[in-house]
Amino acid sequence: xxxxxxxxxxxxxxxxxxxxxxxxxxxxxxxxxxxxxxxxxxxxxxxxxxxxxxxxxxxxxxxxxxxxxxxxxxxxxxxxxxxxxxxxxxxxxxxxxxxxxxxxxxxxxxxxxxxxxxxxxxxxxxxxxxxxxxxxxxxxxxxxxxxxxxxxxxxxxxxxxxxxxxxxxxxxxxxxxxxxxxxxxxxxxxxxxxxxxxxxxxxxxxxxxxxxxxxxxxxxxxxxxxxxxxxxxxxxxxxxxxxxx
Numbered sequence: 422x423x424x425x426x427x428x429x430x431x432x433x434x435x436x437x438x439x440x441x442x443x444x445x446x447x448x449x450x451x452x453x454x455x456x457x458x459x460x461x462x463x464x465x466x467x468x469x470x471x472x473x474x475x476x477x478x479x480x481x482x483x484x485x486x487x488x489x490x491x492x493x494x495x496x497x498x499x500x501x502x503x504x505x506x507x508x509x510x511x512x513x514x515x516x517x518x519x520x521x522x523x524x525x526x527x528x529x530x531x532x533x534x535x536x537x538x539x540x541x542x543x544x545x546x547x548x549x550x551x552x553x554x555x556x557x558x559x560x561x562x563x564x565x566x567x568x569x570x571x572x573x574x575x576x577x578x579x580x581x582x583x584x585x586x587x588x589x590x591x592x593x594x595x596x597x598x599x600x601x602x603x604x605x606x607x608x609x610x611x612x613x614x615x616x617x618x619x620x621x622x623x624x625x626x627x628x629x630x631x632x633x634x635x636x637x638x639x640x641x642x643x644x645x646x647x648x649x650x651x652x653x654x655x656x657x658x659x660x661x662x663x664x665x666x
Contacts (some may be wrong), residue, residue, distance in 0.1 A: 422632065423608045425555055427577030432458065432479060432510075436634040439611060447588035457625060458635030460612060461654055462514065462536075463491035463644050465647035467501055471650035474505050476658055479635070481509055482536060485526055486516040491639075503531035512536050512557065520548045527539060527554060536582065546577035549631070555579045557612070561586035562597045568607060575609055581635060585615030602630050610634040617641060622660035636661070 424438045437455025460504065462482030464470045474481065483502060484491045502511055513532040515523055525534065528531045533644065534555035541558065558578045560571065563586040585597040596616040601655045603662035605611070614637035617625070625636060640646075 424609055427451050428555065428579065438634060459635045459658060459661060460512065460635060461649060462627055462639045463643070463647050463648065465493050465496045466492055467497060469649045469651065470497070471502065472608045473654050474509060474651050476655050477508065478650065478658065479507065479510060480512050480534070482512040482514050482532065484514040485518070486514065486538070499530045510534050510555070514538060517541065520545055523549060525551055543573040546574060548580070550577050558580050558586055562601060566601050568605065571607060575607055578609055581609050581611040582614055583611055597627065599630060605632045607628065607632065619657050619660065622657055626661060
């Protein structure tokens with residue numbers, strides 16, 4: 422499995438990914454001390470943001486799609502995002518946005534990564550990656566997964582994210598059939614998303630899926646759209662992370 426080139430070595434090691442200069446012959450997670458990376462998405466409330474950031478998730482996601490109820494808009498000041506701990510990767514979530522707008526938003530808010538939830542092309546992923554951003558491309562999963570359709574994205578994406586197909590580009594709050602990923606064979610590590618809650622923690626910890634390195638938490642951890650319950654997030658992190666991590 423390839424290691425995202427912009428990912429710090431300590432984060433890669435925690436997830437069981439090859440370190441710099443190393444390679445894995447398969448798309449399976451490496452054997453050894455590893456844990457699922459955790460991304461908490463849809464942050465837009467300043468107080469909740471501070472509480473969740475104190476729990477030290479690996480990634481925090483900020484949605485810049487105006488149609489989303491979690492749209493950052495003018496609710497969060499760029500300085501509030503920039504001031505987050507450097508150890509937390511700040512991810513901007515976009516839907517069919519121009520490269521120029523995404524790069525400008527990333528610079529303004531101090532984002533290190535972008536998550537693409539629309540019909541973005543491999544060429545656009547390449548532009549963003551070459552600009553120094555970690556690129557996470559999301560794909561909606563219904564009753565099947567067309568792995569061949571993902572092939573053009575492989576050279577230009579650091580992560581894939583598989584979310585449940587629904588009315589919205591993301592954040593539909595439902596779980597898809599994870600068995601559809603049992604035959605994943607691509608070298609890009611991926612995150613699971615879609616309706617994940619504390620009740621899924623035990624299964625996620627023992628889940629053996631090729632390529633799985635992280636989970637994306639959103640609607641099941643909210644008291645209102647964009648307002649995360651830090652207590653619930655803390656419970657999930659404690660359940661997902663071994664005591665030594």
